[in-house]
Amino acid sequence: MAGVDPSALGIYLSQFLSQEKVNLLALPDKRIADPVFNDLTGLLGSEFVSYIGTEAIAGIDAGQTVRAFHKLLARQPGIYFATYGDLLIGTSATSLHNYRLSVGITYTFNTIVEDLVRFGFARERFVVEPGTFAVRGGVIDLFPGEMDHPVRLDFFGDTLDSARTFDPGTQRSITDLSEINFYNQKPFDEESKSSLASLVPPDVQVIFYRPSYVGSADSVDINTLVNSFINNSIVSINSGVPDAFNGRVFSIEPQASFHRNLDAFRHRLSYLKELGYKTYITAESTIQTERLLALFDESKFTPIVFNLSAGFIDHTHHLAILTDHQVFDRHRRRNVIQRLFPASPLTTVDEFNEKDFVVHLDYGVGVYLGVEIIRVAGVPTEVLAIEYQEGDKVYVPIDKMDRVHKYEGGDGPPKITRLRTTEWDQLKFKTRKAVENYAQELMKFYAQRFQANGFAFSPDTDLQQKVEAAFLYDETTDQLQATREIKADMESNRPMDRLLCGDVGFGKTEVALRAAFKAISDSKQVAILVPTTILAQQHYETIRERLDDFAVRTSVLSRFRSPKEIKATLVATEKGEIDILVGTHRLLSKDVAFKNLGLLIVDEEHRFGVKHKEKIKEFKLDVDCLSMTATPIP
Template sequence: FQGKFPMFVAQVKDWQRQKYSVIIMTSSKDRGLRLKEGLWDNKIEAVVLPEILSAPVEGQVVITYGKLFSGFEFPAAKLVLVSDSELFGRSKLRRPRKQYDQGLRISDFSEIKPGDYVVHVQHGIGKYLGVINLEVQGVRKDYLHIQYFGQDKVYVPTDNVNLISKYVGAEGHKPKLHRLGTGEWVKTKKKVRESVKELAKDLLNLYAARETIEGFAFNRDTSWQAEFEEAFPFNETKDQVKAITEVKSDMEKSRPMDRLLVGDVGYGKTEVAMRGAFKAVMDNKQVAVLVPTTVLAQQHLRTFKDRFRGVPAKIEVLSRLKTPGEQKKIIAALEQGKVDIIIGTHRLLSKDVRFKDLGLLIIDEEQRFGVAHKERLKQLRQNIDVLTLTATPIPRTLHMALAGARDMSIINTPPENRYPVQTYVVEYSKELVVEAIRRELDRGGQVFYVYNLVSGLERRVSRLQKHLPQARIAIAHGQMPEKQLDKVMVEFIEGEIDILVCTTIIENGLDIGNVNTLIVENADRFGLSQLYQLRGRVGRSNRIAYAYFTYDKRKVLGETAEKRLNAIREFTEFGSGFKLAMRDLEIRGAGNLLGAEQHGHMLDVGFDLYCQLLEDAVRLLKGEPRKAAPGQQDVEIELNISAYVADSYIEEPALKLDVYHQLRDIDNEDELKEFEIELEDRFGQIPREVQNLFLIVQMRLLARRVGIDSIKEFRQEVRISFDKETAVKGNILMTLAKDFPRQLSFSSVGGLVIKLSKGNLSGSELGKRIIEILCRFEELAGARDYLI
């Protein structure tokens, strides 16, 4: 339920109507009491029981305490158990004040599981085996255990989690493990680096050539534009506002716009496009909207006409649903300038279609057009503004790599009042399917029933009609005559059909707010991206939507199929298209932007590193400084302090790893304090070993600010070494020596080193003393100009 309480209340009432007993398990007493209060406010009489000693009565709602990863529904016993994490959202720690405004971070460590392939910047591709706690010279720390070719293995200190990223390749692709101590990984990186350099050169040449072309500069917004935008019945999301501003700003420049707008299906890309279209029409320019299918053309026509109601703009559609006579009339009107906005399929690219004054071309899912169509598009788009829309995710890393080589806007925020799709992966049961469909029809909704064999569709229709005699059922598949298929789809969109029994023909682009239940039979036969796209067809309104991915109970699932179904069940939250272990999707997203020949290079080094190499190449060619690679330009800290997250504090390995990664990401003391409070709130009092981790992070933050390279402990002393560029005035060192009498000495051979005599100090006490010295040094350096 992802913390959406009204949605939970509605579901509990539904369970009560079906005479189910509901048990809710919360992690703390306070949470349980707050939940009880909330349910009573919504007329649900819940009771709190610290222990459940007998079965709850029919329709009773019981709140109890305990930890459970996920709940279950047991229809035979009329019992439902809901876990804390399902109600309040998965137990994933919030990143302190971090915002990734463009694209999505893909290497979230909570997504790395034992058995996953990972890429270490220095050692190459290995298999992650988990977190292991080791004692080295009397000091306990956690290490990431990574296996390489044969018996080779590496234990990576959790301090260096930033050197590791999850290996992301195409679905089903198993990378080769590298041998340690050979030049194999260095050669692979060199080959990919050379390839991306050529790619970066081509991209930048293309970009530079476009900068020199003279196009049409649209006027600034008029009061009509403001009125049109005010009429939008929803609140724009933050990302939408940013994308709209970027599009309009591009249109007002004299160079032609060529912007890619990326966003999950239903995230409001069309509204951005319509505002651009309105701006063009206001300057007496024509707008062409190119879509891949007739069904989508009809859908866009309805959306545009509805949104432009009251605006004196002539909107037409050109597709095979129009008779030859109608098409001829529309084409003639287009050439005479009597049509302002034309929406169409590839028919728009035919030689006989000419415009009087085309100003803006909007392309929906360009990658779905053929080679010949793309060539025609190239001719069309030479000096007009082009906005390309796509729902194929562009990961953040790739977006960063292409910054400056491609204009891109990314919408990651879901619209208001949109709920995640409730996803069930279950054995096929006729009763379950009929009950799910009946529930949807009872609330006036419609259903997609997907079965991917054309020969079995009729049989499914007869079976459903037998159990649901009142339902209006139709069939849709790619082998039907085009006109017949279009007719069925239009009738379904218009609400004249209740259940559409179909193949995966529905997987792309359909946006029908009234369809909120999806049944997929033999889901184990589909690819991950297909399952994700199918699920994206429901949940497009403010109603709760349900997706049932079913498999034959007599069949033993293969390992890949099981992994796929688990992944789709796991990622129910929004924007999970950017996350679904990214696998297939992000490789496809990258392929669309960069071309197929780069695919192999991505598989060689993993997606994250590939993007880093590409970003380096783009920066180099633009004459910008290269970004520091992970692990470079950071303070090296080697102290004999036991600093780790014990199993007794956080048991879940993925969550533990996320803590290490977030500590590594912290940029200032405010974030550190905030994270400490959150950790204590979630897991209780912080043990000493974890406090030591915070101590080391604070030390690193201070050291970074004052130009320190490393802090290392030796037998009798700790050496604090400054980088070679930092030269400090002697009076600061003298004051420091006075403040810490008989503890400090200094050396300037090969750069300044402050030596701290350990005396009786050790462990966290020694760590605190180092922090005191660094704080005082920063204070003195801030009070006077300390750099010579």
């Protein structure tokens, strides 16, 4: 085949490749492999599509490439991706060797550690990612890429006493094992003369894709590579049309990017309809397809929920498959189902340094002494050692370390708890009573707020839909749910009081900005209160970048502004000429007056002092309020 643009390669391969055969797709580089792998994974499923390479493409960890390497050599049906360079690179002498460890067998402990390094495992302080191992005392944790969970090996001397898989986040055991088998985690070796291509079984079908930019300078490598598969069935696909080509020729062009120019995109849709082309627009969610139908004439296209890397127009078949992210400049979510591992366990040994103050939920405040290995029921067990008053110690097993946290109190060292007394229980009781008293005060305040009449915001407008469609990323399910619930609260006649809780980088700001734009659409002003000057500036810049195209007037009150600029901002705010005002506690000053405040957004409210919180309560009495935090608040 010829004339197949890279943007269409994934879709066309999915139409003619048999899922019952073993197919090896040879691509010139990762730049093409990444989007094609993404598209085929979405079309055929991650269990059928695999990648083999020295450097994993986006969404694939090193362990998955090891698994794919051995699946290909075992002739398991599927599509296997590899670049030209990786097919020609050498494989290590141990790439096909299986390493086995059995419970009850005696080994040389240090030799196993050396073998793990020789088999491509990287030594770390703590095992989280595939291809790593850690050693602590007589315990070896390792994570073979072929497995879904890491394994903990407990040795008694040089004898393997037990083996079990465990959760790297909680450190809890999952399944006991009688033996463990794994392969070399880094099967490639540039100095070896035995290439990956030479190991491919002869009954594997090899598909070569050659884009137009692969010129004569690369022909020697390509010819050498092709000659490596003289016993295999070979299919060639070209993006251009070679001279004297006798095969099937397509005329396919990639979709242009419209950079949010919706009028230009409407014109393109009309032009394609006049030519009689069948047009589809792909989007990553149902909510996004609904926005497309609201923004464009639905008689000119059919929306499809699918994550396509790039759109294209097939003039041979009068077919156009376009993507929404090339219209709105949105970042796309990948089809590749990446194995998710915690960035670090919920509580890790690495969080604590010796002599740190720590808090055990059951025993109180103590001093962390480090990790020790003690025997429990005759089995060597890793524990955290915590010292309390009078030299008393508590040993916490690794799988119970979630009950231990670093002390984060006020200034000065804390008082160490005395064991075998009611001291810790009394402290918890006093704290609980103080919380109850504060809760009663809050209940009185919210009873007054519940009886107050708020402003009922209007339902979403077309402009609101346009703002949300222009979001660069695909929303998560939680973002969409939070947005719906916040809008429902805003459209009621009672003052909203919502807490939006989410980790840093998980999209709280986007949810808040959608609420802010909804308020602005009803001619209301928005105040965004933050605890620090740096955060105020960050929010200000984010709002400018996100909403400047929609004529939203934004300003900020912080020490980065001159007295003259602050005075001008205060005057403009009082006149209603500022839509969104961002600031620190300066927003709570008496000289700050809004003409028509409709929404207060408070970021990290728990970081404000008591006096500031009292002032915030005055704001909240009859104004919709949205609080955001990355710290769960009881």
